[in-house]
Amino acid sequence: MLVFPNAKINIGLNIVEKRADGYHNIESCFYPVGWSDALEITLADEFSFRSDGIVIPGNSSDNLCTKAYQMIAADYALPAVKMHLLKSIPIGAGLGGGSADAAFVIKALNEQFDLKISFEKQLDYARRLGSDCAFFISNKPAYCFQKGDEFEDIDLNLKGKCIVLVNPGLHISTVEAYSGIVPKRSEHDLHNVLKEPIENWKFKVKNDFEATLFPIYPLLGEIKEALYQQGALYAAMSGSGSTLFGIFELEKDLQKHFADYKVWQGPLD
Template sequence: MVVFPNAKINIGLNIVEKRQDGFHNIESCFYPVGWSDALEILPADIFSFQSDGINIPGDPATNLCAKAYYMLAADYEFKPVNIYLLKSVPIGAGLGGGSSDAAFTIKALNGLFGLKISLEKQLDYARRLGSDCAFFIENKPVYCFEKGDLFEEISLTLAGKWIVLVNPELHISTAEAYAGIEPLKPETDLRDTLKKPMESWKDVVKNDFEKSLFPKYPVLKEIKESLYNKGAKYAAMSGSGSTLFGIFDEETDLSGIFNQHKVWQGYLK
């Protein structure tokens, strides 16, 4: 079985309070985008995990795909598998690539072996692996809150809009990003703001991480400004960085603008 774990963007990201468990409560809109990895899962005699493409630091045995496999194998009987991951979505880029790989592993194993794991159970497994893993189980636009693992339906649709993702290949760890954050409840409700025309989002739909990371990494601010200068209706940093995105009404030629960075572009669904 071959699946293609896709990335997501954050449209607005408010860090509202520090939790007693050390995490933070957030408010954001998660929206799926087409930048994807490739994940092949095949029955085997013994379990193995291999990856290619972008180098994934750390012990392969601790990769989220492997953790997803062992978690399900502890509760269900099925054959060992070989997991092969072709990594394309940048790491530490605010796109949820690793979380997506883990969630798609859960879904793929469920389908491959007919485990009949309910949607709620899949969401529960995904939440054990990471705060935004659960989003990729249903993989549709949602308003998320608390740790980013509880969801509410949202009517926002950007289908047919053109998106450009620009990654300057900076790895910003979650710990580094949160180090500069002062949690604060926003004055306006993000859900209400996103009902307004996209042209009105620029000064009110904010990513709280930009305030501390832009002075530290000026290239991030430069990319955002370039996206607006090229006609983006809305531009922002995704997650805790370092990817910036711009949303355009139609396909836009940005050739030559971001040659020194990693770029993905395509239509939103």
């Protein structure tokens, strides 16, 4: 079976409060985008995982894809499989690529071996692997809260608009990103603001990490401003960085403009 785990962006990211378990409660809108990895799962004599493309740090036994397989295999009589991941989505880039890979393993194993795992149980498995993972089970626009693993439907349709994602190759750890954050509630209700024309978002839809990370990494702010100069209706950093995105009314080719960085551009669904 061949699947294509896709990335997501955060449209707005409010860090609301720190939890007793050390995590943070957030408010955000997760929106799927077309930048994808490729994952092939085939029957084998023994389990194996390998990856090509962008180098994934650490051992294969620690990869979320491996952990997803082991978690399902502990509850179901799975045969051995060989997993081959072609990694294209940048790592530590605020795009949820690793989480998507793991969630797609859950969905692919369920389909390939007709396990009949309920949607809710798939969500439960995904939540065990990471806060972002559960989003990719439904993989549709959602208002996210708590640790980013609880969801409500949101009436947001950007179909027909185009997105440009720019990744300058900076790796920002979660610890570093949160170190300067003072949790607080936003003065604007994200649900309501996202119902307004997209041109209004620039003034009301914020990513809290930008205020602390842009002074440390001025390049991030420069890329965001360049996206606006190129005509973006809305631009922001995704997650805790370091990818910036711009949403445009019409198709935009900015590969040459951001020639020194990784760029993905395409339509939104």
